[in-house]
Amino acid sequence: MGQRSIFIRALWFIFVGWWVTPVVINVAWVLNVTVILLPIGIKLINLVPTVLTLAEPRSLSDATAGRGQRSLIVRALYFVFIGWWLSLLWANVAALLALTIIGLPIAIWMLNRLPFVTSLYRFHG
Template sequence: MAQRSLLTRALWFVVVGWWATPAVVNAAWFLCATVVGAPIGVKLINLVPTVLTLKEPRSLGDPDAAVGQRSLGVRALYFVLVGWWLGWLWANVAAFLAVTVVGLPIAIPMFDRLPLVTSLYRFDG
């Protein structure tokens, strides 16, 4: 699917993205803390760039998306030891930067890299 226009994405950010993104980030981490909610939490983490600016992510069914991925076991171990706290910190710093005019250009690529920081998952848009 093609990206929405810059004007549409900018309006979304001003009206919804700036406040909804921190809520989605923290809801995702709350869900990831539970065994039952973890799959939904991971999906929410992958949707953070879309919530922020309506950026269209690459389809999870895309065969090219799996190229170069680490094994699920390695990613799970990384998440348990490092990803859960580093990703939460990374996402909240990015959310803070996103509400500042100066920090927004830094926040957008940070949110794009959130799946990688959290679980070593390469989820390029």
């Protein structure tokens, strides 16, 4: 499925995305703290761009989807030493920027890159 129209994505953001995204981020962090539910927490963080603006993630059926991704070991080490704290800081700064009209475009840009900041996951090609 291709990207939804900019009109639909804008309506989603205005009515749903702006308030659901912080909820998803906080639920993901609670799951990450449990360690056992960490994979679900990471999956939620990887879905933040979709929750925010209905951006389509890479499809697992897409043959090129895995191209350009770092290895799972590299991503795991990055998450353990850097990603867990940097992404929490990144998401909170983005949430603060989203409270202002001037900061909103930067906040959307930052939240769309949250999966990469968290675990080096490339959301888009």
